[in-house]
Amino acid sequence: MKIPLTPPSLNELMQEASAETLPQLARLKLGPLAYGHYLHWDELRHRTPPEGLNHKIWWLALRLARSVSANTLPFHDKQGEVFSYTLPEPLLKNLHEIDRGAGLVPGGEDSAALRADQGRYLISSLIEESITSSQMEGASTTRRVAEAMLREGRKPGTLSERMIFNNFEAMRRIRDICRDTLEPGHVIELQRVLTEGTLERREDCGQLRTSDDIEIVAPNNERLVLHRPPHHSELTRRLQVLCDFANATDSDDTFIHPIVRAILLHFMVGYDHPFADGNGRTGRALFYWYMAKQGYWLTEYLSISRILRKAPAQYARAYLLTETDSGDTTYFLLHQTEVILKGLSALHQYLQQKQREQAQLSAKLRALQTSEKQLNHRQTALLAHALKRPDEYFTIESHQRSHQIAYATARADLLGLAALGLLSETLHGRRKKVFYPAPDIRQKLESV
Structure with missing residues (x-):
């Protein structure tokens, strides 16, 4: 994969514009989308601009439209620049679909059936997420062996099995670990549960990292460095900001959609990389915790890691699009809401299949x-x-x-x-x- 091309600076764009250009942009009423998508400069520069505009002026119009509706966040990047997000129509649509399909809004017969038999499906979901989330971090045990270990309660015998077992325990205990409010100690404890017995340096388990030798490399290309996280001396403060964000209550003028807040918790753990290992698993676990806390009970049955594992480059690119475009997290929000919707679709298909199989088998077994x-x-x-x-x-x-x-x-x-x-x-x-x-x-x- 390639690192997306950084957009031209605002000064460069303004130098490109003439006195007649800005009024023309106002008349065109260009919104934050291009061709119906929230395009990054790296994609936009390959598209045909509206008549009378070059690519830089087109990008300027998009930047101005996005800045008008941008919402600033309490998070900052390594250079001290603030992160932000917007709510373009595709993202609003995704959020609405998740609201309807993830259990916050009462669903139909599928939701009722799932609630009636939730113990059986929940344990299967926890196992699925535990296995795939650990496989994203390098666990190599076969699915059948790992599933048998978790169902039987057998102690893990290999490093890969230990990673999967830890992930299962963390997902099972997350509500007890994090309780009703999130404190830095809860996040550190969560990482300890996830990594216990799996790290080369035991002292990295249950502790913020103490060095700056961390590099996030491209999937299947260890030579391409995609991200270097903030200095370790900033981690205590940054983790407190993360917890304050998770615990914040929304007033009329500061409302942040719960799904947006849950995804941003995931994003910031990945960006800050507060631990030597286990950051991805910790971020995804916090996402599940916050979604469940906000009433999205159906997300406990989802395995977002299974979908992320199918396209790891897209997951990494969502981070890169944000980092190269002035901290605009909208790219990551769009990617993650699409992942959640795919997970919900797979879950409903799975449920319908199980109901059909159960009905067919019940007919055979009735006698x-x-x-x-x-x-x-x-x-x-x-x-x-x-x-x-x-x-x-x-x-x-x-x-x-x-x-x-x-x-x-x-x-x-x-x-x-x-x-x-x-x-x-x-x-x-x-x-x-x-x-x-x-x-x-x-x-x-x-x-x-």
Whole structure:
């Protein structure tokens, strides 16, 4: 990837303009968008400008339109320049769609169904985010091994497994760690949980960085340095500003949309890089915390890291567009809201698919009854999983964690399926019971 070209300075743009130019720009009524997009200079210079304008005058018009509606933030870059953002129509539209789809505004049947069975989906979501967020930072354990470790509650055996386990614990405990208000100590504790047992220098765990040898390089190109964070001596003050921003209450003249505030928490942790390692995971965890705190309960089921991992260069570029254009965080806000919307779309598709599968399987399993009752939804979910992965095994502990139920309930579920011949029971070691799908499980279900 390439670093975006820095736009011409305002002085250079004003020198390009003539006395007749500015009135002409006013008459054209050019807004902050170009071709319907919030373009950076690096993209704009390749587009055809409006008739009668060159690229620099066109960019000047956009800069003036954006500055009129810009909102300043309490954050500053390394040179002391203030960060800001605007609310162009594409961003407003994204925020509205997230409001509707992320649970703040009461949804339809999908939301009701998800709330009714949230334990099962929440644990799957936490596992997904834990794995992909850690993989973004270098964890290399296969998904199946990592998922089995988390569902069974097994202790991590490798560095990669430890990273994933830590991320799972942090996501599970984040509300307890951060409580109702955010303090610098909470952020540091969150980083400690995320990095414990994974760093070369143990002293970097649970501590602000004490050096300035940090360089953020391009994905798959360690020679291209994209960002050098602020001096370590500034971190204590900058972290306090971050916490004050998270705890601020909005008055009529200082309202910041909650999603904007959550994304900016993520952005500033990435920009400041207050820790030697774990900054990306810490920033994303704070995003989840603030969204949940503000009532966006559905975001707890999202895995934004899964989408970011598919296009890491776009994630890095969103930072670069902001840094090269006078601290305009609108680029990052647009990118992140689009990521959230993709996550919501994937979640709703997943939910609809699971509902269809559950209905189809329930129809097949309706006749399979014990002497007392039909199979419950947890048992049918396990059987659906067993049909997809016939080589996988289940334990009472993994079933308990997957559905957030009591040990006795999980035990009864598995023993009931074994009694019907759908699972085969065996011992793993001396005491631990393991249940495998019966070799003829599909035939038994098909015969229903």
